[in-house]
Amino acid sequence: MFETRGLDTSALPEATTVERPRNPEHGDYASTLALQLGKKAGVAPRELAAALAEELGRQPGVKSVEIAGPGFLNIRLDAAAAGVLARDIVLAGSRYGHTDTLAGERINLEFVSANPTGPVHIGGVRWAAVGDALSRLLRAAGATVGTEYYFNDAGSQIDRFAKSLLASAKGEPAPEDGYGGEYIAEIATAVVAEAPDVLKLGEPEALETFRRVGVDLMFAEIKQSLTEFGVRFDTYFNEKDLHERGELQEALDRLRAQGHIYEADGATWLRTTDFGDDKDRVLRKSDGDWTYFAADCAYYLDKRKRGFERIVIMLGADHHGYIGRMKAMAACFGDDPATNLEILIGQLVNLVRDKQPVRMSKRAGTVVTLEDIVEAIGVDATRYALARFSSDSPIDIDIDEWTRATKDNKVYYVQYCAARTFNVAKQAADLGVTRGEPGDFNPGLLTHEKENELLKALGEFPEVIARSAELREPHHVARYLEDLAGAYHRFYDNCRVTPRTDESVTDTHRARLWLNDATRTVIANGLGLLGVSAPERM
Structure with a gap:
């Protein structure tokens, strides 16, 4: 077709994308392909648009193609072509929406990674919700994903934790730089129960016992809390293993071979300023001790050796300073920081009751914990609320708002839609309305304006998944679900799925049941990506 018009077809891509126009009067789909390629094809965009419109108009299911402005294409489908999506969604089930946009990518996703010195605080809870949702999205977009929790069981924070436990067991106040809260007393008691003679030991031996047993107990509690929150990691990685396996030395040797190591003031340095860092970083101090940054280098190298091409690390709001040094470190290893390493920073979260911040936990004493927020609003509301907003924006979680059974409570609004679709299907079955066989479905009967609006919304789901995964932004899924529920x-208000008392069951009722069930499929799939349930009743 293009050759007969004398157009250069070499500029045309093998595939292109179309979009849903904001204004439904502009059609079902819109394309800017003619504007993008007119010059490359050696022809005016409107002329290319005319050629495309002529060919598209011959395709089955296309009702009309209009050219607008300098070369926009507005495409309308006939009712049967649009309606067949309902059947396709139901038949695809839990796979509907999945794409292969990230197929072939091997991604290591690290999130939460809270130190085992206390319960997971509300900032870590945000990463638990967002990180788990992101892992599901990346997999739905075709990537191979390994989720990871970095378990920092070495260093000065663990020393302070052990000293705090020992002080509590002795009935003494916590050290000035130690940890407080009821959980310290609980764990100290548990350590004494497991090692009854611990307080008879000398202080070094007692501290080592409280360190070893206390860390195990604390981390077991963290894992249990996250599991109850619906978050499970593929790998729990111990920092101590890096030391015991000699991986810090291996990383240093690799960096030295790359030519980025130097010695100064008795210490070993990495010349990260060569790659944009604000200062060089110490890997090994003059006393021979390794720095935290040395462990970061070894851990990054370990992930790369395990075959992950892209390392994604989620960090809290106080970690902006890590970005420059980590990017420079990746470059020192010979990697491309723009390709091999992503660092996502999450902003602060406040729990609010009666318009006032809830500042302290009943148990932790200084912070709001995972258990606190779940107790206040529940697992589903917590996960949805934390995943609903862009992670680079601070948010307030209003307890009153997220426990209210109204449409203002967004998770309730979406879950109510899921329950309504189930109830409609149940009522339909009670009245003898069934979908029938796929071959009996007549999509051409779905001609009502609200049916078309719903079909358009359902058709956007694969694009939402692909975009959310690519941008690392699960909140797009939540906002989409709210639009879909609307x-x-x-x-529901305009199109009856079940017949009235004096009506017989028709093919229109059956077609609408397909559309109802397709909606339930997409709502359930979308909520599942956020780790939120799709209830059958509210």
């Missing part, structure tokens, strides 16, 4: 409620 479209379904408008369909």
Whole structure:
């Protein structure tokens, strides 16, 4: 077709994308392909648009193609072509929306990684919700993903933790730089129960016991809390293993071979300023001790050796300073920081009650914990609320708002839609309305304006998954689900799936049942990506 018009077809891509126009009057789909390629093809965009419109108009299911402005294409499908999506979604089930946009990528996703010196605080809870949702999204987009929790069981923080436990067991106040809260007393008691003679030991031996047993107990509690929150990691990685396996020395040797190591003031330095860092970093101090940054280098190298091409690390709001040094470190290893390493920074979260911040936990004493927020609003609301906002924005979680059974509570609004679709299907079955066989479905009967609106919304789901995964932003899924729920409620108000008392069951009722069940599929799939349930009743 293009050759007969004398157009250069070499500029045309093998595939292109179309978008849903904001204004439904502009059609079902819109494309800017003619604007993008007109010059490359050696022809005016409107002329290329005319050629494309002519060819598209011959395709089955295309009702019309209009050219707008300098070369926009507005495409309308006939009812049957649009409606067949309902059947496709139901038949695809839990796989609907999955794409291969990230196929072939091997991604290591590290999140939470809270030190085992206390319960997971509310900032870590945000990463638990967002990180787990992101891992599900990346997999739905075709990537191979390994989720990881870095377990920092070495260093000065663990020393202070052990000293705090020992002081509590002796009935003494916590050290000035130690940890407080009821959980310290609980763990100290548990350590004494497991090692009854611990207080009879000399202080070094007692501290080592409280360190070893206390860390194990604390981390077991952290893992249990996260599991109850629906978050499970593929790998729990101990920092101590890096030391015991000699991986810090291996990383130093690799960096030395790359030519980025030097000695000064008795210490071993990495010349990260060569790659944009604000200062060089010490790997080994003059007393021979390794720095935290040396462990970071070894851990990054370990992940790369395990075959992950892209390392994604989620860090808290107080870690902005890590970005420059970590990016420089990747470059020192010979990697491309833009390709091999991503660092995502999450902002602060406040729990609010009666418009006032909830500042302290009943148990931890200084921070709000995972258990506190779940007790206040529940697992589903917590996960949804934390994943609903861009992670680079500070947020307030209002307890009153997220426990209210109204449409203002967004998780309730979306879950109510899931329950309504189930209830409609149940009522339909009670009245003898069934979908029938896929071959009996007549998509051309779905002609109502609200049916078309709902079909358009359902068709956007694969694109939402692909975009959310690529941008690392699960909040797009939540906002999409809220729009979809709105479209379904408008369909429900205008299009009966079940017959009235004096009506017989028709093919239109059956077609609408396909559309109802397709909506339930997408709502359930979307909530599942956020780790939130799709209830059958509210």
